Amino acid sequence: MNLSPSNRLTPWVARLIIANAVVLLLLLTIFTSPALVDALQFNPARALQRPWTFVSYMFVHAGLLHLLMNMLMLFVFGGPVEARMGSRAFILYYLFCGVGAAVFSMGLTGLMHVAPFVGASGAVLGVALAFATYWPDAELILFPIPIPMRARTFVAILVGLDILGALYFNDGVAHLAHVGGVLFGYLFFRLHTLARRRPHAPPRTLERVVMVQSGSAESERRTPLPPALRPRRRPDADPVAAEVDRVLDKISEKGMGSLTPAERRFLDEVAKQKKQEP
Secondary structure (H helix, E strand, O other), X not given: OOOHHHHOOOHHHHHHHHHHHHHHHHHHHOOOOHHHHHHHOEOOOOOOOOOOHHHHHHHOOOOHHHXXXXXXXXXXXXXXXXXXXXXXXXXHHHHHHHHHHHHHHHHOOOOOOOOOEOOOHHHHHHHHHHHHHHOOOOEEEOOOOXXXXXXXXXXXXXXXXXXXXXXXXXXXXXXXXXXXXXXXXXXXXXXXXXXXXXXXXXXXXXXXXXEEEEOOEEEEEEEEEOOOOOOOOOOOOOHHHHHHHHHHHHHHHHOXXXXXXXXXXXXXXXXXXXXXXX
């Protein structure tokens, strides 16, 4: 499997890494008051009185090691996921998982004690789930253990460890937030799948504009055409042409704005190849 998008830093992954690093630097050097951290962290007992903490806690970390671990995972998994989703969908998904981690933790306060917490782990684990959803069989090698592991297995192990940690260990780690981020990531993909299964509205009638010249005057005649779909290619046909058909169908259905950066680059490369042909 080709994961070429992971070789570069995508726009929102870069912005998130910079934002988290800057916040930690400011909290360690200028804004060192514990009251500020208290105002930014997520406290389930006071979350409704401090609604901004559903988002602000994701940009606060308990130290350099905490920041490095989260940002390393975001760099590894976030690049391919953002390239696949598109930047706008990626940042919405990231925030959805992060807010969902807080909501999930707050919902469990009636069953167990949930201490205040900070960090982007819930959102980052949601991104890891997205990676495992798109590329479940991608092999990962975990340093320092030189044993290849599939992406879906890696995420399943992380979730299992967090469930055990929440039930049996009081180690100061927000295990419930981690599980919440993964659950809301799973919910996101389920909702997306259900939305794609809904029947689409019938396509609008196309119009062909025919320019008719009479003497020196020109006029337009609009002739309605019945809606027509491009014929689908057989599965054994040219895969490049089949991918072109899929992208063009997407443009026809949702417009150019729906294309991901990878799809835009693909169309540009196909167009260049067509121009070079004799």
